[in-house]
Amino acid sequence: GNGPSGISLSYMLSGYRPYYNYSSSSSSNHDKNSSSSSNNSRHPNELLHARIMNMTLESRENILEQDLGLLSEGLEGRSTNPVALLFDALTNPNADLGMPRPPAIDWHFDWTAKYVPHVVIGKAMPGGTWQTMEKTMKSLSISSLLQLPGLPIDDWLLKHRLLLLFLASVDEACQYFLDFIDVNKLSKNFLNFHLVTKVQKVLAHSKKYLWEVTGIDSTGRPFCYRAPRLVLATGSSDRPxxxxxxxxxxxxxxxxxxxxxxxxxxxxxxxxxxxxxxxxxxxxxxxxxxxxxxxxxxxxxxxxxxxxxxxxxxxxxxxxxxxxxxxxxxxxxxxxxxxxxxxxxxxxxxxxxxxxxxxxxxxxxxxxxxxxxxxxxxxxxxxxxxxxxxxxxxxxxxxxxxxxxxxxGSQHNLSFLDDEILKNLYKTPKLLIDVNPVTYQSNQHRGLYAMGPLVGDNFVRYLGGGAMGIASHIIKDLSV
Ligand SMILES: Cc1cc2nc3c(=O)[nH]c(=O)nc-3n(C[C@H](O)[C@H](O)[C@H](O)COP(=O)(O)OP(=O)(O)OC[C@H]3O[C@@H](n4cnc5c(N)ncnc54)[C@H](O)[C@@H]3O)c2cc1C
Structure with missing residues (x-):
């Protein structure tokens, strides 16, 4: 899926990392030239502030390298996934109290980070369900809650219109998502107008299982990928x-x-x-x-x-x-x-x-x-x-x-998944995919992840949490 979930994950797999912006000492190993929203004030949640300080001061590493489960303990909000709440707390501090504060994290491209090769496959233009909505409609969320990591949407809106209202139109949100891909040079990872028609597990020569993803492009030409990991980011709007x-x-x-x-x-x-x-x-x-x-x-x-x-x-x-x-x-x-x-x-x-x-x-x-x-x-x-x-x-x-x-209303459509995968994919009742709340990896299928509305993160403000959980898990896994 190439909606806001897939876009956010591609950003992190490409090497962008979040750093707590309270202490300058925590930013020693990243590119200080990249854009920063640093406010150098501590996070209003004292416990979260203390935990981040303990972890990042010791290791001087970015937040993806930390124990996200521990960092997100005790956070509350409109997602049941702790890392989604962590992402939201860091990106939109105090948003639900009506006293929004600037983000508590800055995103930087880490030149030392290994690019994780990936492809984001989507059947239409990037932007997901936003591309199918009536373009003149206003978003329900205030614009700052539609922000993807690292590109402040209000700054973006200021560049594109005369008046800064607190709501973006659907058209503006779509354009912002496209610009996000452009500005962060992510387009090489995107395979748009490609429909996934089948996913199955296959045994590779190495005796390891791979995920085989097949489908067709807009002219009907077939494509096929095999990968050790597969992320379902297909949203919940495909089946009215x-x-x-x-x-x-x-x-x-x-x-x-x-x-x-x-x-x-x-x-x-x-x-x-x-x-x-x-x-x-x-x-x-x-x-x-x-x-x-x-x-x-x-x-x-x-x-x-x-x-x-x-x-x-x-x-x-x-x-x-x-x-x-x-x-x-x-x-x-x-x-x-x-x-x-x-x-x-x-x-x-x-x-x-x-x-x-x-x-x-x-x-x-x-x-x-x-x-x-x-x-x-x-x-x-x-x-x-x-x-x-x-x-x-x-x-x-x-x-x-x-x-x-x-x-x-609508539901997701995962009919492209092999029956063997579908059989024990869900939580009961069968609405959400059963994943580990920190890594977003399926509890039944190793190497299969799910994010966004598929796991109950229904608003854009929470989607980066899924991306953080998955990217963090993959990066740690690749470095051992
Ligand atoms: C009418 C409406 C208004 C909304 N307003 C707001 C709002 O104001 N604020 C807010 O935060 N959230 C809002 N939402 C929710 C928001 O749209 C979702 O949270 C968000 O889009 C989820 O992003 P996603 O990337 O996970 O999924 P999606 O945006 O649904 O993207 C998934 C993508 O995967 C693609 N895909 C699916 N199956 C396949 C396949 N087989 N092959 C290839 N590609 C496939 C789909 O075509 C789609 O492009 C609204 C939703 C709706 C329906």
Whole structure:
């Protein structure tokens, strides 16, 4: 995977090392010319400060060489992986207390470090799931929490825009990830637009097991690598959740924002959409038969905004009641996220957009049937049941639509792994891969590692922890 996880790991395997920036004596063996965010103040977590000082003063080495398990003991946060919390504590001290401090580590290229040969394989452009999101949307995290090791994103944003707001757009995040690869000269390690289709363990001549990774490039040409170590960094966005109801596989029932965007763009490009002015393209087809968006989360909200911006009428169906919606949306400040507040107000019917938007809360979709043929394709009946709390009854509901977009979350897709590997890969229940919390190595398969959402590190701020754990383990292993 060539998302932020794979990018961070490539950075560390290429020779970049983290040094605690409190004491200048700890930086004796690295290149002092490289960019530094040193603040020379101690980490606000006294225990962490004391542990790092003890370790790095004795050995004068970088943090990857230390005992990461010991350093991360007792840290708390929104990851269950201790090294992810350590990385976050060092990169974003006090972030969750609302009093952010500059990073407590500086990253330097270590000329004495051995480059660990590696290849980062990804089926699209580097940037991972960010490349598939609507580019004008704002990130949910403040920009500093999207930072990859060693390239301060706020400095980067300042160079690329006039105003420094605290949020990056998806487009900016993607560009930042690409620039990160460029600035740190990592591109030689990247094999983009290559799809991995099979991974299996094979016995090499040396009687050691190797990981065999095969796949195809974008022209269908096959490739194959054999390596002693394999890192799964494929994220959790590749397999959209489905409703599991009748008719869900009919054409024009979509399961991702990218498909929705492609659909709308192709209709506009083929002339079937007419433009009322340059900023307001109206598609005749969807104008007469509204589109249905299913889901109450932020991805569904993004799709609603995308449609409304193009004057496309939306029927928005979701199972949640208003109380559940409040839990999702009340965390988002209306000042920072006015667009999500707008969708929330529409969903809860505080605001009405006659003819353009209608919400159906508390609806369980039961299926889709093909309806009548129209010039541009055909329409659907979306049928479901609507819970009416006042009379404690269920009513049936049928809505006619031209297009349905179902956005109800996603899961990872590791179907390229051999059954033998898949069999005992997971923790129970089967959601996360079972890895050592410090090294991120599989507890069942030696030489297999996993990072990012696959092991429960769901935000960019934590991904460097997986990279630190894996790089540290590999570097130590190679030096014995
Ligand atoms: C809508 C949305 C909004 C988000 N907003 C935020 C936010 O504001 N802040 C935040 O911190 N996090 C946010 N996240 C989460 C964030 O995107 C993830 O934490 C992060 O992208 C995980 O990085 P990753 O590299 O592990 O995986 P991914 O970014 O998912 O990248 C994995 C890559 O592996 C590739 N891949 C998968 N299978 C194969 C294969 N067989 N062959 C080749 N390549 C393959 C995929 O195509 C993908 O490019 C958001 C996620 C979503 C879905």
């Amino acid at each position: 959740n489905r409703l599991g109801v009748n008719g869900e596989s009919l054409p024009n029932i979509l399961h991702s924002h990218a498909e929705f965007e492609t659909f709308i763009n192709s209709r506009l490009a083929s002339g079937r959409g007419k433009r009322c002015n340059s900023s307001c393209p109206v598609n005749d087809f969807v104008n007469t038969h509204p589109i249905v968006i299913v889901g109450s989360g932020l991805s569904a909200a993004d799709a609603v905004l995308y449609a409304l911006d193009r004057q496309i009428p939306v029927i928005h169906i979701f199972r949640s009641d208003f109380e559940t919606l409040n839990k999702i949306y009340s965390n988002l400040s209306p000042v920072i996220y006015p667009e999500y507040t707008r969708v929330y107000d529409l969903m809860t019917q505080k605001v009405v957009l006659n003819g353009l938007y209608k919400s159906y809360p508390g609806v369980e979709i039961l299926g889709f049937t093909r309806n009548h043929q129209v010039e541009e394709g055909f329409t659907f009946d979306v049928y479901g049941s609507l819970c009416v709390p006042e009379c404690d009854q269920e009513q049936s509901l049928t809505i006619q639509a031209s297009l349905v977009i179902i956005l109800i």
